[in-house]
Amino acid sequence: MRLLLVEDSERLRAAVARALRQSGYAVDDTGDGGDGLFMAKENTYDVVVLDIMLPTRDGLSILTAMREGGKDTPVLFLTAKDTVPDRVNGLRSGADDYLVKPFALEELLARIDALARRSYQKAAPKLTAGDLEVDTAAKVAQRAGQPLDLTAREYAILEYLMLRQGAVVTRTEIEEHIYDELVSPMSNVVDSAICMLRRKLAVATDSAPLIHTRRGQGYILDARPR
């Protein structure tokens, strides 16, 4: 899951970005409204977290410009403005959620998770594929009742593949959604991470492979035998 965080308070941005990265999101962050709009337009994000009061360009106009540019990425407003008209105005402009500062970290994470799931038309926090179960709320996965010990990034790749179950996911898409801008796209991190994930999914000697490779295209997660 890749996420854009536009927040002008540096300390808050750093803390939130850290929490999100630790929760398995790839996070791009900026403190400038203009930059924020550029990034939102250029990249594909699963969720955008926007502050309303920002330098150079405020959150509402970023949102409007995004929607006008055809981006329907879920947007969560994170703001100090709390009146009912503020909230209504935010939601009317096309925001999907609204959280007033100061907030509880748990709540922010939960809301972001919900928005991320929603962008894949999945409302329930539990995803299943055969005997594999992924709880997106608790960020844990288990296979045949056996918990899997995954790093945050491995979990994120698994969750993303689960969300797009049965569809081919390109390497670029994985890079875009799982890795933030700091990762060089030329590296083979995706391949090695997939390799590691396959190894961990094989909890028993008779476990059916779940992640399949489509040469020249990418990967597909499918529980149905092929």
Next chain:
Amino acid sequence: MRSIRKRLVVWLLVGLAVLWATAGAGVYFAVKRGETARLDARLENLSGGVRFFGSRIAGEAAREAREAEREREAELARIAEEGGETPEGGPPGSTAAPGSADPRGDGEPRRPDARREEPERPRPTGEPDRGRPPPPDDNQRREMPPFFQEDGDEFFHLRSQEAPALERRSTSLGDDRDLPPPGGAFPDEPLYYDSHLPDGSRVRAVAFDFRPRSWRRRGDGEGAELPELQAVVAIDAEPMHATLRNVLLGIGGVGALAALASVGLVHFALRDGLKPLRRLGDQLGEIDAASLDGRFSSKGMPLELTPITERLNALMARLEKSFERERRFSSDLAHELRTPVAELRTMSEVSLRFGDGTADREQTEQTLEIAEDMGAIIEALLALGRYENGQAEIEREEVDLGGFAADCWRPFEARAAGRNLRAELHLQPGGTVATDAKLLRLILTNLFSNAVEYTPEGGAVSIRNDGASLAVRNDAPELTREQLPQLFERFWRADGSRTGGGHSGLGLPLASACAEVLGLRLTAELDGGQLELRLRGAAGHAAA
């Protein structure tokens, strides 16, 4: 309190009364003066006639005396010639000589002393003439007719100290009525004065004395010195007094009407005149902190009130601005605090959850608590601002007060137990109120929190509902009666040094503001060391 209206009424009425009385008196005296002057002019005119008349009778008397003397001398001469024989027995001059010449040809020759005994014969003019005073001759009648009518309104009375026989009265006076002279000596100059006839009717009179000049006639030669005469001439003043009485009645009557009219006029004038003032007062009465944007319209305001409305409007504008500033300030402050508090809170949370173990966990937890407290203060402050400004949206629903209060109390049970408080709940279902559950919860939570936190350790707390009213009582041994109103002030705490622990001093102000929004009243009373906070339903909001 003194009423402008009352003062104006008194002043105007007293002023009008004085003005009216003065004007009336002025008119009365002017009329009286005019009338008197008219009478005096007539009197002066009459005086000339009387003077003439007096001169003539004095002259005639002197002449008759001289003729009698001459006759007597002639008689004596004849007697002397005839041998001293007297033809008649009477004393000389005691009877009129039948053949004696009447000097003027229109009267009878008389001796002065015989006048009273010989009444005047009726004159050809046919007037009744029962009076004994000597009859006036035709000239007199022509000259001074009213004197010689019995019911005439002009009178004269001639007297002489030197020759009492010359006393004359006008016919109008009758024969036994005197015109009283003015008190004191008879004046040399004519003296005008008010007097009475003996029958009491009022007259205007003039008194003067004069010495007729010698009566000269053809062949009379030099006249002797004539006696001094004293004359009083009078005119009936009753018509004048009647006129004056009418004037007085008129003034009084019109005055009474004017007084009545004045009362009405003053009443209406004041009511109309003070109307703008009352309107201004009404407008002022409608102003409170929530309606400072209203302005007094100077349209239709009288000129005198325009400076007041202008000043009031300027004052209102300043008040509104400062209210606005104050509201914005606390709201801005709270908003400005949001981001730093969010930073603080998020950083401590991230450190606790995702930290690498370098930070002191216990301290970070405390930091998080502080951040949470600060967040609560900000929320309370903003909520307070919203409710005090009446910006809250209310959704009324039926709430059972007893059950609702018990439900709100539950979260406080642990804290109360932790502080060894004896909590007594007397909550009966049945007190249903139509209210906003969210706001009511906010009120009750703040009341309970206040009771649980500020009751001394081991103290008692009781919560009781009575229909649609609810009372929270708790021990408050240090609270004084003077401090009660301060309970609802922002940031006030009984113990000023006690800070932290999430007690911002905003709970009760917030509860009170919410109550006001819901149309309820929150009151505080101190009774035997116990504080009772009572939430009462205002009429119309509390259902039975």
